Amino acid sequence: MKLLSFLMQETILLNISFLLFFPINDYAQEPSQSITEQTIKKNPINLILYESRTKKSYAYVTYMPYYPAYGMIHYNTAHCKIEMTGFIDPFELKKNKLIISYKKCKVSFDQKGKILANPSETESCQNLHSDKCNFTAIPDLTETHLHF
Amino acid sequence: MIKNFVKTSLFFISAMLILTHIVDGKPIHHLRNQKENSQKKQTFFPYQLEIFENHNDLNKNYIITMDTHHLGTTLLTFNSPTCQANAQGTTKLISENPTKLEFTSKEDPYCKITMQVTRQNQLKILKETIPCSTWHGDFCSFTTLSTLNHVYPSSTKEKTSIDLNKKDVSP
Numbered sequence: 448m449k450l451l452s453f454l455m456q457e458t459i460l461l462n463i464s465f466l467l468f469f470p471i472n473d474y475a476q477e478p479s480q481s482i483t484e485q486t487i488k489k490n491p492i493n494l495i496l497y498e499s500r501t502k503k504s505y506a507y508v509t510y511m512p513y514y515p516a517y518g519m520i521h522y523n524t525a526h527c528k529i530e531m532t533g534f535i536d537p538f539e540l541k542k543n544k545l546i547i548s549y550k551k552c553k554v555s556f557d558q559k560g561k562i563l564a565n566p567s568e569t570e571s572c573q574n575l576h577s578d579k580c581n582f583t584a585i586p587d588l589t590e591t592h593l594h595f
Numbered sequence: 596m597i598k599n600f601v602k603t604s605l606f607f608i609s610a611m612l613i614l615t616h617i618v619d620g621k622p623i624h625h626l627r628n629q630k631e632n633s634q635k636k637q638t639f640f641p642y643q644l645e646i647f648e649n650h651n652d653l654n655k656n657y658i659i660t661m662d663t664h665h666l667g668t669t670l671l672t673f674n675s676p677t678c679q680a681n682a683q684g685t686t687k688l689i690s691e692n693p694t695k696l697e698f699t700s701k702e703d704p705y706c707k708i709t710m711q712v713t714r715q716n717q718l719k720i721l722k723e724t725i726p727c728s729t730w731h732g733d734f735c736s737f738t739t740l741s742t743l744n745h746v747y748p749s750s751t752k753e754k755t756s757i758d759l760n761k762k763d764v765s766p
Contacts, residue, residue, distance in 0.1 A: 493674075494660070496644070496747075505640040509660055515681040517670045519660060523642050530668040532683040532701060549701075595648050595746050 481541045482558045483512045492595060497563040497588035506585050508556065508563055510535050510545060518547035520554060520582065527580030531572075549575075554582045561590040641665075647718040647743035659743055661686055663712060669698055671708065673731075673740055680731035680740070682706065695721075703729060708737050718743040 480488070486495055496509045503524055510518035518535040522528070533549035543558040551571035556563045568582040576582070647659040661669040666686045673680040682700050689695040689709070700706035706727040711719045723737045731737065 494646070498644070500639050503640060505642040507644050509644065511670075511672065514674060514679075515672050517672065517681070517683055519668050519670055519683075521642075521644065521662075521668060523640065523665075528667075532668050532670060593646070593747060595650070 482543050482560070483540045486590070487512060490592065490594075492593055494593060496591045496593055498591045499586050499588045501586075504586070506588060508545070508547075508585075508588055510547065512537070512540060518545070520547060520585070522580070522582065522585045524580070527577075527584065529576040529580060529582060531575055531582070556588075563588040563590075643748060645745065646747035648746045649741055649743045659718060663696065666696070671698065671737065673737070678732055678735035678739070680735060680737050682708070682727070682730045682737075686710075700727065700730065703727075706730065713742070716745040718745070 483495065487493075493511045493513050494509060495512065496507060498507045499505070504522070506522040508518070508520050510516075512535070516535045516537060518533055520529075520531045522530075531547065531549060531552070531554065533547045533552070533554075536544075536546040536548065539546045539555075544555055545558055545563065546553055546555040548554070551569065552575055553569045554572060555567050557565040564587045566583050566585045572582060642665050643662060645661055645663050647661075659669070659671050661667075663686075666688060669684055669686040671680070671682045671684075682698070682702075684699050684701040684706075686696050686698045689697050694712050696710045696712065698708040698710060700708075703726050706724055706729065708723045708727060709721045711721055713719060719742050720737050720740050727737060
């Protein structure tokens, strides 16, 4: 009987300490699946598309999360046209970061829900475009639902 | 007297307006429509990604992404249990035949794939050069892929890629 009560006390103490170190809210804030995985689950097509269209510009980023893991970037205004195809980094996708790279040029975006934002590029990408414009000029893109 | 003068001047002004449009060969409502149309056209930037696709249960992820009217970057991917054929590169129009497109691989410029957009706005792969064999297995090729259907964007159905291509070719 003593042993049983001891075990119960230990279990309660363990649970309390576990909750202190790993609060329940943290689990609610961090979904186990990445945005890409959630998108593929809803719409099982190996192609995800983000677009932005205004009077003065058109931009899109499309990528295949699975084999052959290609990605494509396009940004077009009256003064600037830049395009790139390359391979995506599947490990970074799990952290909701889309990185498309061709040789040493890497262009990265942050995935925030249905928005693709914060583009950045490495120095090597300067070979792919003029000085006037670059991939960082790409505005926020919104996910377009594809239905085949 | 003043009334007559006003009436006559109004008549002349309206007659001049009508005559201007008749000389141009365009009725007023036509001009108005044209103005509205041009305003509509200016609403959005005229570039558009296009996706051609065909799949069945066994052959999945059969996708081509490209922009056939403003040619540029293109991805060709085919993934089935028996054949994987994938390439990335650029596409341009063949000047002799504006319905035909020529894809050049980014990795090997000697790999060229000729495609044709049909009147039904479908995409057929006609031929490939020998170096393209690097990008697929020995037992299949890009030419073995069946005709692809235009699936995105669905709103441009009435305006086929061929029409748009013709526009681009004209000097």
